[in-house]
Amino acid sequence: MQKGSFTPETPRYETDSVVKKINSLATMFRRNSWLVAFVQHNGSALGEFIPNTHDWELLDELEVRENDMMVEKFANDVFYNTSFYAKLKGLNVNELVITGCATDFCVESTIQSALVKDFNILVVEDCHTTANRPFMEAKQVINHYNWVWKNMTPTKGKIEVRPYESVMTLGE
Numbered sequence: 001m002q003k004g005s006f007t008p009e010t011p012r013y014e015t016d017s018v019v020k021k022i023n024s025l026a027t028m029f030r031r032n033s034w035l036v037a038f039v040q041h042n043g044s045a046l047g048e049f050i051p052n053t054h055d056w057e058l059l060d061e062l063e064v065r066e067n068d069m070m071v072e073k074f075a076n077d078v079f080y081n082t083s084f085y086a087k088l089k090g091l092n093v094n095e096l097v098i099t100g101c102a103t104d105f106c107v108e109s110t111i112q113s114a115l116v117k118d119f120n121i122l123v124v125e126d127c128h129t130t131a132n133r134p135f136m137e138a139k140q141v142i143n144h145y146n147w148v149w150k151n152m153t154p155t156k157g158k159i160e161v162r163p164y165e166s167v168m169t170l171g172e
Contacts, residue, residue, distance in 0.1 A: 004055025013138035
């Protein structure tokens with residue numbers, strides 16, 4: 001959810017709605033003293049998303065709080081070459097609720113990686129976004145991956161795909 005991924009040249013599907021839902025979920029998580037983590041891609045190796053530049057910054061509309069965990073990643077998968085897994089295990093976190101951008105790259109890679117690390121995964125089906133692709137509209141990409149995740153064979157953990165309204169009931 002970084003500025004460099006949301007430009008006029010790279011419009012994302014239902015950005016405003018996704019951001020509002022992420023903010024609402026984060027508020028609910030904080031109210032329940034659950035971890036909120038924001039991920040920022042450091043693409044310095046490729047000359048993009050360079051830390052402390054405009055493109056690297058999170059969207060202004062995201063409501064980030066001081067106690068939220070900030071995670072720097074270097075590939076599509078948030079676990080690749082980072083300490084995120086160790087931090088989660090150190091906090092005894094075994095469930096992940098996943099939202100974000102881009103459905104078919106970062107979100108997908110992270111879900112696949114979390115699955116083989118035996119996390120329980122809850123994907124918020126209407127709280128991740130992407131852009132149109134050469135052979136598929138953004139909404140089709142999102143629907144495709146929601147279907148894939150719903151039909152994956154879990155490892156020791158589980159994977160669920162649920163709509164935002166259903167996920168919001170977790171905090172009640």
